[in-house]
Amino acid sequence: METFLQNLLNGIAVGSIYALIALGYTMVYGILKLINFAHGDVFMLGSFVGFYSASRVGQYLGQTPGEPSWITATGVLFLAMAICGLFGYLNERIAYRPLRNAPRIASLITAIGVSFFLEYGGQFVFGPDPKFFPRLIEKRLINIGGATITSDQLIVFFVALFFMLALQYVIFGTKIGRAMRAVSFNYETASLMGIPTDRIISFTFVVGSMLAAVGGILWGLSYAKIDPLMGIMPGLKAFVAAVLGGIGNVPGAAVGGLIIGIVDAFVGGSSFSTYRDAIAFVILILILLFRPAGLFGKSETEKV
C-alpha cells in the first residue's frame, strides 16, 4: 500500500512535467497540424538557460550566490521562459513559416532537422558531459501516509498546475485565445474573418515553448542532471501523452501526461523496470490501434 501510494505520488510529479511538454505538442498540432519534434529539445534549452543563468540571476536580484532562494528560482524560471519563448518564435519564423504552403511532410522533416540541430548544436556549445543543476530551493521531506515526498515534487506539481490553468484561461477566456481556437478550427476561414493568422501561430509557438521551459526548470529542480540529449526521451513521452489525450486537445494533453508519468513510476518499480521507456510506446501503439483520436478527442473523418 505504501509502495502503491509512493509510486502514485512520484508518478504525478514526473507526469506534471510530461504534461507541460505535451501541451506544447498538442497546441501546435491543433493549429498547424504539425508535430513539432523539436519541442523536447526546447525543454532541454530551458534547463540549460536555468543552469547557466542561476548564479548571475541570483546576483542580479541581490541574493547570496549559491544559496537556495525563492526569488532566484522565480527569476530563473521567467528568464528561461523568455529565452525559450524567443526561440519558439524564431523557430517558427525561420524554419516553419516558409513551409506553410508546402506539403505537410516537409514541415515534419524540418521539425526533425531543428531537433537534431538543437541536440547536436547543444553538444557542441554546452559540451556532451552531463551538468548538475544548482539547488535553487531548499529541499524538505514530507511524510504522507507512509510515503515520502520531497518539497521539490510538491513545487513541480503546483507550478505545473498553475501554468496549465493559466493556459486554459488564455485559450478560453481571452480574445487571442478565441483567435487561436478559430485558427485551429479552420485556418482559411479564420484568415478571411480578419484574424492575423501568422501572428496567432507565432503566439502559439511562443506559449508552447514557454511551457517547455517551465518543464525544463522543473526537471532540473527534481533530477539535477541535465545534458544536451535529455530532451529526447521526455519529449517522446510527452508526444505519446499528447496522442493519448487526443492530439489537439489541451486538457487531454494534461491528463495524458499524468497517466504516462504514473505508468512510468509503476513500471519503474516493477520487475520490468528496464522496459520503462518501451511501455510508453506500447501505449502509443495501443492507442493508435484502438482509439486513434485519443481519450478525449472526437474522431473525425479527414476532409479531402
Add this chain to the structure above:
Amino acid sequence: MKRRIFLALLTLSVLSLALFSCAPGESDTGTAGGGAGNEIPVGEYGSLTGSTATFGQSTHNGIVLALDEVNAAGGINGRQIRLYTEDDQSKPEEAANVVQKLISQNQVVAVLGEVASSRSLAAAPICQANRVPMLTPSSTNPQVTEIGDYIFRACYLDPYQGESLARFAIDELKVRRAAILTDVKNDYSVGLAKFFKEAFVKMGGQIVGEQSYSEGDSDFKGQLTALRASNPDVLFVPGYYTEVGQIAIQSRDLGMTAPLLGGDGWESPKLLEIGGKALNGSFYSNHYSPDSPDPVVRTFVDKYRERFGANPDSLAALGYDSMKILAEAMTRAKEIDSTQIRDELARTTNFKGVTGTITMGPDRNPIKSIVILEIRDGQITKRTEMSPPGMAPPPAAAATTDTIAGGTAAPSPATSTSPAATP
C-alpha cells in the same frame, strides 16, 4: 518563396558542416625530440567526454605524466614515445571505431584503454584481430582479458572486488540484508552485481531485493521504492558515479537511510559534487588510497598535484602505472614490434606501481590488494585494505567463491583495518 527555402536550407547545411568540422577529435600529445620516423607510436582511447568523462580525463592525465617521465629519461632505448589519444565519448561503438583508426591510421604498436569494461570489450576484439597488445588500466570485468592473448589489464578483477565488498559488508558493517540496484546496460555493473551476490549469499547474507536501471536514466524512484519495501540494511549500487550520485539523492528523498556500497566505478571527483550529503556514510572499493605512506605513492601524488592542481584519483594512478608497465615491457623487448611487446608485457614481474606490486598472471590479470573507502562529511578516507590470498592468480570462474587458493590455509582475504586519515 522557393529562394527563401533554399537559403534556409543552405544556412542550415553550412551551420551543420561547421559543427561537424569543429567536433572534438584526435589530439596528439607527443613530446618533442626524436625524429618522426624514429618515434614509437602508442595509442590511447578513453572517455574524455560523455557520461563518464572524468574516467577518461584522469586516466589521460596519469598516462601523460608517466609518458613525459619516460621520454625525459631518454625514452625507450633512445627512442621517444609518441602518444595518439582518441576520445570515444563514453560510447562502446565509438570505442571500436577509434581503436580501428589508431591501428590502421596511426600504426600504433600498443593500445592503452579503456576504463569502462563495456568499452574495453568493444575494442579488445579489434586489437586481438590485429595482434596489437592492449593494456586496460582499469577494466575489472573478467571477460575483457578472455578476449585473447593480446589483452592485458593493470587492475584487479570483479570476482575479487565483489567478494571483498561482500566480506566487508558482512564482517565490518555487520549487515545481513542487502538490496542490489544494477545498471543493465553496463557489463561491469552486471558482472560486479553477480559476483557480490554470490559471495554475499555464500557468507550467510540475504539479497532482499534486486532492481535494474539503464545508464543515462534520471529517475530511479520507482526502483528505489520497490527496494525500500524490502527493508535492506545496505544498498549495493555497482554503477558509475553519475547515476550513483543521483541514486543516493533519490534514496534519501524516499526516506531510505541504508548506507550505499559500491565498486571502483564510483571513483570520480564528480561523485561528491553530484551526490553531496546523500552519500554520507557510504562505502566503495578502490585501487589505491592517495594517503598511503608508500614513497612510490607519495612521489606520484606530489608530481600529479604539481602538474594538474588536483588530487589524483585511482584512475589517474592506474593510467600512470599502465604507461610505466608498457614502457618497461618495450624497454625489455629486443625489437619494437607488437608481438615482442606482447611477450614482454606477459613477463611483467614485481613491477612496483602506485597501485601496488604488479605481476602478470598466466591469464594476463595481475593480483593486487583492494582498498575500501568511506565517505563521511564530504571527505573520502581509507577504511580498510584487503589483500588476496595465495600468489597464483585465480581462474576467473573459481574466483567467485572464497576458496580461491583451493586448499591453502587462509582461503579468505586478509583484512587489515587502518585508522581513518583525512587526505
